[in-house]
Amino acid sequence: MTTGMVKADFVTGLVLIALGITTVLASLAMPRFAELEVNPYTLPGLVPGALGLVILILGTALFVRAARAGGWRLMDRAPHRGSWRPDRGMRNLALAIMLCLAYAAGLVGRVPFWLATFLFMTLFVAAFEWPLARARAQRLRRVAFAVVFGAVVSAAVTLVFQEIFLVRLP
Amino acid sequence: MEGLAQLGQALAGFMTAGTLFNVAWATLLGIVVGALPGLTATLGVALLTTLTFKMAAADAILILICMYVGAIYGGSRSAILLNIPGTPANAATTLDGFPLARRGEAGRAMGIATTGSFLGTLIGIFFLATIAPVLAEFALEFGAFEFFWLAVFGIVISGHLTALEDPIKGSIAGFLGLLVAMVGQEGIHAYPRFAYGSTDLAGGIGLLPALVGAFGFSEVLIVMKQPAADVVRAATDRVIPRLADIIRCWRTIVRSGVIGTVMGIIPGVGEDMGAWASYAAARRASKERDQFGKGAVEGLMAAETGNNAAVPGAIIPVLTLAVPGSAPAAVLLAAMFIHGVRPGPLIMIEFPTFVSEVVAMTLLASAGILLYGLLLTRPLLYVLAVPRERLMPVIFVLCTIGSYAIATRVFDIWVMLAFGLLGFVLREMKYPMAPLVLGLVLGDILDKSLRRGLVLTDGDLGPFFTRPISLVLWVTIVITVLLSFQRVRAALARLVPGRAAAEETRS
DSSP states (O other), X not given: OOHHXXXXXXXXXXXXXXXXXXXXXXXXXXXXXXXXXOOGGGOTTHHHHHHHHHHHHHHHHHHHHHHHTTTTOTTOOOTTTTSOOOOHHHHHHHHHHHHHHIIIIIIBTXXXXXXXXXXXXXXXXXXXXXXXXXXXXXXXXXXXXXXXXXXXXXXXXXXXXXXXXXXXXX | OHHHHHHHHHHHHHOXXXXXXXXXXXXXXXXXXXXXXXXXXXXXXXXXXXXXXXXXXXXXXXXXXXXXXXXXXXXXXXXXXXXXXSSGGGHHHHHHHHHHHHTTXXXXXXXXXXXXXXXXXXXXXXXXXXXXXXXXXXXXXXXXXXXXXXXXXXXXXXXXXXXXXXXXXXXXXXXXXXXXHTSEEOTTTOOEETOTTOHHHHTOOOHHHHHHIIIIIHHHHHHHHSOOOOOOOOOOSOOSOOHHHHHHTHHHHHHHHHHHHHHHHSTTOHHHHHHHHXXXXXXXXXXXXXXXXSOOHHHHHHHHHHHHHHHHHHHHHHHHHSOOSSHHHHHXXXXXXXXXXXXSXXXXXXXXXXXXXXXXXXXXXXXXXXXXXXXXXXXHHHHHTSOHHXXXXXXXXXXXXXXXXXXXXXXXXXXXXXXHHHHHHHHHTTOOSHHHHHHHHHHHHHHHHHHHXXXXXXXXXXXXHHSHHHHHHHHXXXXXXXXXXXXXXXXXXXXXXXXXXXXXXXX
């Protein structure tokens, strides 16, 4: 197992322990309906509480295993630290997350759906295809394609969902 | 005989232009979705569910089954030509498919994959037609106790089999799924759990938006993070399979078909394990063991027969127990509920012809993959050349609007985003997704069954452990959990002569 994975398991173990404890406490706080003389075996907190307990046990097992493998050395210096720069994969990932969240959590519901989709499609295609071309003319061609592609996809999706599936778009 | 007559009637009923048109486009779309790396069968079925929910039940379910069968087959194309499995179910296909393509036999490899997928589906269909009615009748014996253990059994077995290298992660994924399923109003007192005053949360986490997020958005992120795939290789040799290849592999085909179906039936295990288990069995039984991984026809045939046989296999528990055999089957189950079909032990009583109809639908889909697989070689090569920078944003737009369209709730878009990010992080940390999905589906069954069981016995746990089916289920669960401990395996190896060597090799 890689050092990175051990550290990830260590942190995940901690998160799961916290989740397990929180779930058990929240389940205990759920109503007992004593005034209604409800059968105690039907209480709403019973199953979530049991699941919280299982998550707590599994989280502890993961945590202990990772700790034994040295996962607690979270702050150990990585050899390349100081000159750390995200690689292309990570940059692409960050850009994709940013664009997707900006579209689905930011634009959709605030501006008309067709406009949000057009902006997202155009920006996504242009942002990822821009570095693929070197010459200025080629880059401009790719941006022009992104605009046309964005318009076509936006129009098609809007029409299909609005007119054929009769969905009231956000 | 009655079953055959029903199947004949169902097939005859589907022989209309409209239905055949639906089979044609949905299977083709399934193959395209499967062939494109990053688009999985689960995503395809989930997105198509959002697009077909206004259709008649029979049409919608037919389309979804065609998508499912098509996608699992379609994944073999990219596995052979790009060395990238189109869906996780085709990972074993790359081992021998790509070496065959590299030595100029891409056409032969695609022909074998097509034949294997077709025959695998047929074997699975045979078991679907014969086992499902019997299992449904057997499932009538199931009470709250058995359903409780079935839910735990599904999570534990799926968790172990989908994460063989690290079973604890499979179990964590499964129990997280169960926990998420607890959000919202529970079924006995209508108390909104973990809702914190939000009416959206009180409505529960929708299965489809969660799946679209976990399989769609997270897949978009994974694809964009990876480097772009290499250039597609062109097929120059013949795609029509040689009869000699098929006859030589008949034992492998039958064995893989049976193994694939069994893997499909086990809750939450599905096509991926169907392919791997068939591949491993074929390798063990082969006289040309050393050729495996270097372009062995038998290996490719085993992987593709195994994964497609798991499709009808995974539908068997969907129909008879309302428990999905795989992640795409979980979406199919949700779609059946949306369309007013209630799968489960009463299926043969409430919907007596439905099992035959599903068998007929799967037969039509298998005919579709055979035709497309042998005829559309070159157009499918072009599909693989679509740049991810253009495809992925379209997929994300469909994920967003598809999640919203089911209930026209913006909250579902948030669910999709949250599960997409969670799914991405979990997958990066090697947590399998199938147990998570199974947990989401089985949460309600587990919750109601445990509480109902306890009420029936007034708190006595005895029947949970002593009723015959419950006994078998919990003993299997305990054995599975115990076997995941290294010390137990080592102790067992010392006790059983001959296992020691195997255990040493394993560790």
